[in-house]
Amino acid sequence: MKFEGTQQYVSTDDLTVAVNAAIALERPLLVKGEPGTGKTELAIQVAKSLGLPLLEWNIKSTTKAQQGLYEYDAVSRLRDSQLGEERVHDVKNYIKRGKLWEAFEAGDRLVLLIDEIDKADIEFPNDLLQELDKMEFYVYETGETIKAKKRPIVIITSNNEKELPDAFLRRCFFHYIRFPEAETLKQIVEVHFPGIKPELVAEALTQFYDIRETPGLKKKPSTSEVLDWLKLLLVEDLDPADMKRDGKDALPRLHGALLKNEQDVHLFERLAFMARGNR
CATH class of the missing domain: 1.10.8 (Helicase, Ruva Protein; domain 3)
Structure with a gap:
């Protein structure tokens, strides 16, 4: 499985090498560069080139790492219990799956884009270290471990708005997209x-x-x-x-x-x- 660019995307030799190195190492590819240099489009074109589905997680300043795993709606469960709803007896009814859960549970391999990770707070990358490294996480409310059936190709973009932690960088393959000549x-x-x-x-x-x-x-x-x-x-x-x-x-x-x-x-x-x- 090798990326060789597409007719819609001009991939320089060093960028192509970086994508394929990250795939071979099974590590996230961290792509930095000026805004507008095609970082997000890279993930789209990698998915097209390899014939894989694309799952996008667009990061905002308010995004928390936990949202990528799952969210437990305790308020709705409390309300349903007061109303005597039958669904209250199954906690799974109150768990909303995040993008990482979707990627891990997918039957086939896919490309997971974590877009503009530097928009979130400084702890966001650290909070995903183990999940991206081991490709699994634990759901405390149900006692189950969610593990990737097929390891996704993870592409993470950053506009360099803030420094990312060293521990996070160590787990990624890094590439900086220089402004094209x-x-x-x-x-x-x-x-x-x-x-x-x-x-x-x-x-x-x-x-x-x-x-x-x-x-x-x-x-x-x-x-x-x-x-x-x-x-x-x-x-x-x-x-x-x-x-x-x-x-x-x-x-x-x-x-x-x-x-x-x-x-x-x-x-x-x-x-x-x-x-x-x-x-």
Whole structure:
């Protein structure tokens, strides 16, 4: 079982090696990188490539590790007991299975995506150490042990918003998705927009990398944002000549797809003002 990329996803050699190493080691693959560099999409494409189901657990700031295992609804059971409900005698009626339980109980192997783990509190990764390592956990209310029938392929993403504990990192295979170089980004563009004019791509990517390298930029535009921008350029039927910028207009056409806060817009407006003043 080897991942070799898909027609919809450009996987670099080092990323492909990382995915297959994690599968061979039977360890979670921890993927870090800038937002918008395709970390979540990687899990989707790994599942497609290997012909496996995908189970997603999207982490929020309020998510607790226990929710991935199960939740016991003691309040509903108390209410039902007061109402004399028959279902109150079976505690299993009040246990809600989490994503890890679903993954462990699946009859076939699947890909489990734990998306944006760094959004949760610092204890979240530590609370899942044993479960992800041994692929089992104990349900205290029923006295049963839930063990993975087929070990899932676990892919964990992080935007690096906070440091993850060393004990957790030790149990993962790590890969950092670097921002793609121009040639790789051209391949990604071609996947999403087959047959797009090379001249338009060349001009757009030149401007895109210039923007990313502008000193003082608060948020660098990502891969997903340049794809959105190119889609708009195609909708507007712009050609490379329409996109040319000069000193009096430092902002790119349809810049709202690339610049996502007022500080960065003002930065380019100041650059334009300075360029006019130097003429």
